[in-house]
Amino acid sequence: MPLTRRDFLKLSSGAFILPLSLPKNLFADYLKIPVLMYHDISNEFDDEYTISPPLFAAQMEWLYSNGYKTIFFNEVDKFIKPGDDRAAIITFDDGYASFGSYTFPLLKEYGFKATINAIGKHIGSYIKLARNRPLLSWDEYRHFIKSGLVELGCHTYDLHIYKSGLGILGFTQKEIEDDFRLFQDVAKKETGHDTKILAWPYGLYDKKTMNIAQRAGFKYILTSNEGYLQKDSDLLKIPRRNINNRHDLVSFQQYLRGGV
Amino acid sequence: MNFEELGFLALNNNDNQEAINIFRRALEKKKSADGFIGLGIAHYNLEDYQTARWAFYKALEMEPDNKEILIHISNVEKIKKQSPLPQKQSLFRAAKDYLEILSDGKWSKFFVKGMNIGLGIPGYFPGEYPIKKGTYLKWFEQMADIGINALRNYTVHPPSFYEALYQFNQSGKKLYLFQGIWVELPEGNNFYEPTFNRYVQENIKNAVDVIYGNASLPEKPGYAHGTYEYDISSNTIGFIFGREWESCAVKNFNELRTREIKDFKGEFLSIHEGTPFEIWIVKICDFLQSYEYEKYKTSHALSAANWPTLDPLYHPSESRYEEELLLQGLSAKTDICNENEDMESLDVAKIRAEKGGGFFATYHAYPYYPDFMNNDYLDKENTFLAYLKELKNHHGNQPVLVAEFGVPSCREVAHWHRDGWHHGGHNELRQGEINGLLMKTIYKAGMAGGILFSLYDEWFKKNWLFIDYYIPADRKAFWFNIQDAEENYGLLAMYPGYPQKKVSLTGKKEEWKESRVLYEKKDGSTVFKFNDGFDKTREFKRLLVQHDEGFIYILIEINEKINFTEANYLIGLDTCRPQIGEFLLPFNTKLISPIGLKFLIHLAGKEKSRILVCHSYDKYLNWPKEIKPVISKQGCWVMMKNEANKRRVSKDGKKYFPSRVFSMSRLQFGSLNRNSPHYNSLADFFFTDNIIELRIPWGLINFTDPSSKMVLWRDKNDKAIKSDGIKIIAVSYKPVKNQLQAENTGLVSNITDSFPQTLSQNNIATYSWNDWVTPIYHTYLKESYYKYKEYLSQIPEVA
The missing domain is CATH 2.60.40 (Immunoglobulin-like)
Known part of the structure; x- marks a missing residue:
């Protein structure tokens, strides 16, 4: 029986996840930027990687009504400074088609920005996670990117694979290099943009994969580690919080407000 | 102001149709002689003398000594209708690319600047036929004033409609008619089922007899009835048979008859290599012209209603629902017929007229629906123009009439259009502008004309976004939903409150x-x-x-x-x-x-x-x-x-x-x-x-x-x-x-x-508030009415 990603994480208990990337200098005055990690938005599933459309919409409304700005990774420097500006980064992994129905309209409504980390091979197709779930197409990515509200990140071209619990760690250096290059080439051809963002499949990485990613030119590397993006954070190990139906509006706010 | 006072104010304002609702509301609250008198006067003014007489007698029952009522009754009894003149002729024909009108013995091109007219005024469903002659006359004036030259109905209206049209055209002004013939779908989608065919033929005969002022239709639930004695045949352009046929019904019928391709040659119409449904359409249309000719020795131009869903074009952007889900890794129910928008065709371009008034194609075409109206033409400057040109190209010299188009002035958008010609979300001014641009596009595409949808807002209608949310549905005509695209197409608003907006x-x-x-x-x-x-x-x-x-x-x-x-x-x-x-x-x-x-x-x-x-x-x-x-x-x-x-x-x-x-x-x-x-x-x-x-x-x-x-x-x-x-x-x-x-x-x-x-x-x-059954409303000409007039004046009637 194929394992779901949730099952996989439960089984692995994060054994492959590297130690948390702790902030080097923590200044209370400096803004801590929460980085939200969403996956699918759906009423049909209720798992670790799904949030219901009404809860997601309520979270976005809360961000808006509380004056949050949502930013791209390359704007981080402008925002991490003393002051009471509120900023958050919204990311979506895998690139589910539900983004078009439930997220993009809210981005336009609120003037929010979001980053989608797509799995190259499955763009315009679907993946099985409990059941088949449709994924965004290049046409849609072009449409979103054109709005200036969406940027594309890499979730590997075709290494988002269980691989006996190893994930990307189970591939050779060449396989990983080729994969990153393929993603970057295809994304450049399809969108005209270079890809500077990488999100590790299953949040798994090590020194070897990190070196490959850096050499491939990724400037912002997203993990699943707990924490916030803040002054002197390592942009190659950006922490994120996975948001799903377990985050009711109160726990969502707690994370946003820094009370992890 | 109480309802009776409001009703008399409406009579004073010559808003007689509105007054009917107001007096009905007053009578719901309390029966009174004044209420019935008001109701009687409203009907009298609208030339519905039968109902006026009934209302006055009801008043008399309550106040037998009231002399005013006796005067009203005597006025009603004095009414004598003038005998209409027989005409029995057709002045139109379907010719090369356009419809033509016979004037002084010469045929000339006639570009249709039409208006669709429904039956559902506030408080009523169409089968109740609530619209009175005086109201029709008022509307005809309003249409003619902005350059509308034709109107189209969907089914036989009550005699008052034809009487009003006759009277209007006798006055020297001109409004020509496309008489619609509505039919329901047959059981089991078998269009040859004998009872169904008898029913269709009956509807056709009635429609033909009605325009010649030669029908007496008995009372039947859901149908107009009465004596039709006003011959408007010379003011009738032609007939439009049928409806927006559901693709599943057509598909099932074609499959029932194994998609056998055949020829058919009737007395008036013929078809080469038609599908079973196309053959049925031609036979029915041939029946109409034959019946008309046999009985009245003339025949009008004729068409069968169609829509992009059944158009004969190939739409690469419009995959079937089932296929589309499959491509996304999802499965759909395959044991039912999904109403796909490009799975069947009704190609009337194959139809040839052998003699008589001729045949023209008719499409209801909106720029935002189905999705392929955008998606097939995203690289074109004007998506609607690109579609219409492709359609016209397919039909060759056959005239193509766009018998429905338009945008509603509702609050909510029900379909997207690339250039903002959405299915709703327009204020009344913008509605007029877009309608005008659509009509100009129709003209530019070489169509035989356009018939705008529609004259007035119809509260009983339901758009797909709301259809599940009208509960109970049989009360929809009692209230107005400005969110709903379907009920806001009118250039004439039917808006709550009387004599004006409450707020x-x-x-x-x-x-x-x-x-x-x-x-x-x-x-x-x-x-x-x-x-x-x-x-x-x-x-x-x-x-x-x-x-x-x-x-x-x-x-x-x-x-x-x-x-x-x-x-x-x-x-x-x-x-x-x-x-x-x-x-x-x-x-x-x-x-x-x-x-x-x-x-x-x-x-x-x-x-x-x-x-x-x-x-x-x-x-x-x-x-x-x-x-x-x-x-x-x-x-x-x-x-x-x-x-x-x-x-x-x-x-x-x-x-x-x-x-x-x-x-x-x-x-x-x-x-x-x-x-x-x-x-x-x-x-x-x-x-x-x-x-x-x-x-x-x-x-x-x-x-x-x-x-x-x-x-x-x-x-x-x-x-x-x-x-x-x-x-x-x-x-x-x-x-x-x-x-x-x-x-x-x-x-x-x-x-x-x-x-x-x-x-x-x-x-x-x-x-809180009391429940109501009879809604109060007033009408006004939307800003779109005046804006549309500007556009119409730029389009010549003689194409």
């Missing part, structure tokens, strides 16, 4: 004379004062509420001039079951409402005001699960949206088209008064001096039928439940500079004032 959003206090004062405060006390010089702009004085068949109106009066930089206001609505809903108000107000709220209006200025819904009660976000409020104290508010176009995949699976989602939550500032510099027919709120006025559509706050106080409540037990009325609270707060959140007060909550003053369950007022 015009102009800050006129006299419009609130009959409202209910829900809250009032005289002592100037508040919850919290910042002592910043602006406390009075956060201080409530009064909150008034009223309603009509389309909206609930709220007025809040503040103690000083409105200043949104210093004060924001929240109005919470609880439409049903106060123990359930969202209790926490947002924006850092930290206020727990004593009742569960379903909707929340945030008044924060011209640009930022919105109406939010508690997150479990939003139709779009919760579909297909339960849609009903749940208890929450977390402040889970969301914006209301709908997905007008779902994500699409092209037939070859290579091209994806993003979904299109539209917001309903933004509140538009403006006034409904045309003379106001802020005029906008879709305005939701207005403020001036120290008052704010709001117009909230019933359809926006999940009422499924305000006339019986039903609200949406979708779970395993219910679809809708009865409301006792609307409980309302209001609070004010001081916003942090350039933000939406409340400034801290140092108290438990950050509000500065509230209605009720002490926020407890017992203090909260409920606005």
Whole structure:
């Protein structure tokens, strides 16, 4: 029986996840930027990687009504400074088609920005996670990117694979290099943009994969580690919080407000 | 003003059709001789003498000595109809590319600038045939005044329609008719089923006999009846048979007859290599012309209704529902027929006229539906033009009439269009502009003409976004939903209230004379004062509420001039079951409402005001699960949206088209008064001096039928439940500079004032109303009417 990603994480208990990337200098005055990690938005599933459309919409409304700005990774420097500006980064992994129905309209409504980390091979197709779930197409990515509200990140071209619990760690250096290059080439051809963002499949990485990613030119590397993006954070190990139906509006706010 | 007084005012204004509803409403409340007299006069003025006589006699029963009634009865008895002149001729024919008119013995091209006319005025479903002769005459004048030269009905109307048309055309003005012939679908989709065919032939014969003023149709539920003695054959352009045939019905029929391709040659029409359905269409049309010729020795031009769903073109962007899901890794039910928009064709280009008035093609074509009307032509300058040209090219020299097109002036968008010619979301001015641009496009594409949909707003109609939410559905004609695209196509508004809009959003206090004062405060006390010089702009004085068949109106009066930089206001609505809903108000107000709220209006200025819904009660976000409020104290508010176009995949699976989602939550500032510099027919709120006025559509706050106080409540037990009325609270707060959140007060909550003053369950007022059956309305010509006139004047009638 194929394992779901949730099952996989439960089984692995994060054994492959590297130690948390702790902030080097923590200044209370400096803004801590929460980085939200969403996956699918759906009423049909209720798992670790799904949030219901009404809860997601309520979270976005809360961000808006509380004056949050949502930013791209390359704007981080402008925002991490003393002051009471509120900023958050919204990311979506895998690139589910539900983004078009439930997220993009809210981005336009609120003037929010979001980053989608797509799995190259499955763009315009679907993946099985409990059941088949449709994924965004290049046409849609072009449409979103054109709005200036969406940027594309890499979730590997075709290494988002269980691989006996190893994930990307189970591939050779060449396989990983080729994969990153393929993603970057295809994304450049399809969108005209270079890809500077990488999100590790299953949040798994090590020194070897990190070196490959850096050499491939990724400037912002997203993990699943707990924490916030803040002054002197390592942009190659950006922490994120996975948001799903377990985050009711109160726990969502707690994370946003820094009370992890 | 009571209903009787209002009715006599309507008679005085010559608004006789409106007066009928008003007097009926008065009589529902209390039977009186005056009510019946009023009803009688309204019918008399509209030349429905039979009903007038009945009403006067009802009045006489109540007041036998009333001499005025006897005079009315004597006037009715004196009426003698003039004998109409027989005409029995056809002055039109379908020729090369266009329809032609015979004038002084010479045929010339006639470009149709038409208008569709339905049957559903407020309070009635079409099968009740409520429209009177006087009303038709009024409408004919209004149509002719803007350059309409033809009108199209969908079925046989009552005799009063033909009498009015005869009279109108005798007066020297001209309005030509496309007589529609409506048919239902056969059982089992077998179009050759004998009973069905007899029924179709009967409808055809009736329609033909009716335009020659030679029919006497017996009373039958759902059908017009009476004696038809006015021959309007010379004012009839032709017949349009059928409807927007459902693709599943056509597919099933073609398959039932194994898709056998055949030829058919009738006396008047023939077809080469037709599908079973096309053959059936030709046979039926041939029957019509044969019957007409046999009986009246002439024949009119003829067409069969069609639409893009069944057009003969190939649409690469429009994959089938089942295929599209498969491409996305999903499965669809395959044991039912899904109404796909490009799986069947009805190709009338194959039809040839052997003799007689000829045959022309007819399409109902809107620029936003089906999706391929955009998606096939995204690289073209004008998507609609590109489609029509392709269509015309297919039909060669056959005239092609666009017998329906247009955009509605509703609040909600039901389909997207690339250039903003959406299915709704237009104010009345923009509606006229887009209609004009569409008509120009039709002309440019070489069509035989266009028939705009439609003359007036029809309350009984239901758009796909609302069809599941009218509960009970058989009361839909009793109320108006400005959210619904389908009921807002008219150039002539059918709008609640008489003699004008109850609230015009102009800050006129006299419009609130009959409202209910829900809250009032005289002592100037508040919850919290910042002592910043602006406390009075956060201080409530009064909150008034009223309603009509389309909206609930709220007025809040503040103690000083409105200043949104210093004060924001929240109005919470609880439409049903106060123990359930969202209790926490947002924006850092930290206020727990004593009742569960379903909707929340945030008044924060011209640009930022919105109406939010508690997150479990939003139709779009919760579909297909339960849609009903749940208890929450977390402040889970969301914006209301709908997905007008779902994500699409092209037939070859290579091209994806993003979904299109539209917001309903933004509140538009403006006034409904045309003379106001802020005029906008879709305005939701207005403020001036120290008052704010709001117009909230019933359809926006999940009422499924305000006339019986039903609200949406979708779970395993219910679809809708009865409301006792609307409980309302209001609070004010001081916003942090350039933000939406409340400034801290140092108290438990950050509000500065509230209605009720002490926020407890017992203090909260409920606005309720009596159920109604007969709606009150008035008509007015929308701005689109005048705008469309400008466009029509630029298009020559002689093509």
